[in-house]
Amino acid sequence: MIPPEKSFSADSSLHRLDLPKGIVVLKAGSAVLSDAKGNPDPSALDRIANLSVAWMEKGRSVVLVSSGAIAAGRGILGWTRRPRLLPEKQALAATGQSHLMLSWIRAFSRYNRQVAQILLTREDMDDRRRYLNARYTVEKLVEWGVVPIINENDTTAVEEIEFGDNDILAALVAVKLQAQLLLILTTVDGLLAMDRAGERSPRLVGRVERVTAEIEGLVNGDVSSLGRGGMSSKLKAARIATRAGIPAILANGRNPGVFNQLHQDCVRGTLFAAQTARRLSRRDHWMLSARAGRSRRLVVDDGARRALIEGKKSLLPAGIVQVLGRFSPGDVVDIADLSGRVFACGLANYDSDDMNRIRGLRSSQIAGVLGRKPYDEAVHRDNLVVL
Numbered sequence: 001m002i003p004p005e006k007s008f009s010a011d012s013s014l015h016r017l018d019l020p021k022g023i024v025v026l027k028a029g030s031a032v033l034s035d036a037k038g039n040p041d042p043s044a045l046d047r048i049a050n051l052s053v054a055w056m057e058k059g060r061s062v063v064l065v066s067s068g069a070i071a072a073g074r075g076i077l078g079w080t081r082r083p084r085l086l087p088e089k090q091a092l093a094a095t096g097q098s099h100l101m102l103s104w105i106r107a108f109s110r111y112n113r114q115v116a117q118i119l120l121t122r123e124d125m126d127d128r129r130r131y132l133n134a135r136y137t138v139e140k141l142v143e144w145g146v147v148p149i150i151n152e153n154d155t156t157a158v159e160e161i162e163f164g165d166n167d168i169l170a171a172l173v174a175v176k177l178q179a180q181l182l183l184i185l186t187t188v189d190g191l192l193a194m195d196r197a198g199e200r201s202p203r204l205v206g207r208v209e210r211v212t213a214e215i216e217g218l219v220n221g222d223v224s225s226l227g228r229g230g231m232s233s234k235l236k237a238a239r240i241a242t243r244a245g246i247p248a249i250l251a252n253g254r255n256p257g258v259f260n261q262l263h264q265d266c267v268r269g270t271l272f273a274a275q276t277a278r279r280l281s282r283r284d285h286w287m288l289s290a291r292a293g294r295s296r297r298l299v300v301d302d303g304a305r306r307a308l309i310e311g312k313k314s315l316l317p318a319g320i321v322q323v324l325g326r327f328s329p330g331d332v333v334d335i336a337d338l339s340g341r342v343f344a345c346g347l348a349n350y351d352s353d354d355m356n357r358i359r360g361l362r363s364s365q366i367a368g369v370l371g372r373k374p375y376d377e378a379v380h381r382d383n384l385v386v387l
Helices: 042-057 069-077 086-109 122-126 128-144 167-176 213-217 227-243 256-263 282-290 302-309 352-358 363-370
Strands: 014-016 023-028 061-066 115-120 147-152 181-186 192-194 202-204 248-252 266-268 270-272 297-300 320-324 332-336 342-347 384-386
Touching: 023 042, 023 167, 042 061, 042 086, 042 256, 061 086, 061 128, 061 167, 069 086, 086 115, 086 147, 115 122, 115 128, 122 128, 122 167, 128 147, 128 167, 147 167, 167 181, 167 227, 181 227, 213 227, 227 248, 227 270, 248 256, 248 266, 256 266, 282 342, 282 384, 297 302, 302 342, 302 384, 320 352, 352 363
Parallel strands: 023 061, 023 181, 061 147, 115 147, 181 248, 297 332
Antiparallel strands: 014 266, 192 202, 248 270, 297 320, 332 342, 342 384
């Protein structure tokens, strides 16, 4: 089913990139970067390096999120099948990562540019202290004119290998760096949809105003050569970025013509429009991205919802009706209404056990239940973002 016009448009797929001087996060998947045997494809890496340097000469900064370590490991070791077991994936990533980086070094050295490798896990992005260290490192590299090349640390991560081929990581990096654009290069022209019910010929969706359930439904079936999982993760990444006010573009990174367009500050693909025009602080950006994919949640009553949205108040224990998931003080939690719709997120002042004990109580009752009262609020207004 094609979504309503307010969230979907196929009128135009050629988009102008009116980008100010700032950071562009460019993500390239394994299928874009690798040849048929899984080895890094020099011509593909050269196109990306050439574009990155051209943009840098225009005053922009480019941060690359590069897949391909596992594929490179398969190519080096002559594997003809895809790895199934986690130790196989981790060992292949360990084998391929250095070869992938060497290929990037060679690609950028043709344009007299240096690159730097940064390996991250989801935990590095969720923990604010570790996130700040990573952000400061990336910002210093950008200041020096060095191109940061980021990949998931597949050799130690467990969940991250299944995260969506670096799509989610790229979105989180874009949000945390307050990027001007997230550009995801893949092997199809963009998000594809059927013209009419029953037809098997897909058409390119030019613009998505909001990633809705109807939009997510477009990835069902065999519309895309990426398969359901590949495109699904790209929609999740687009939703993370656009909710933080960052537009995202999905384009075909195997098509040399796309790079000709990008050099002219335009591109044919799917544009996911930014969802907010308000200026978010770096702390707000971090909270928005840290909540992605998490199940930590506080369900609140209608009075608390109105207080947070209309009154711009803190969340008090009295308004909490249910506590879901496990979390510690300082973790980012979702805040949902009685229907289950998440409308805010923020930093919890109490862990999940204590939050369960004080939910529904007045602030004056906290000390009597816990034996202490470090905070009146479950989530303080200064540490809360309404979505």
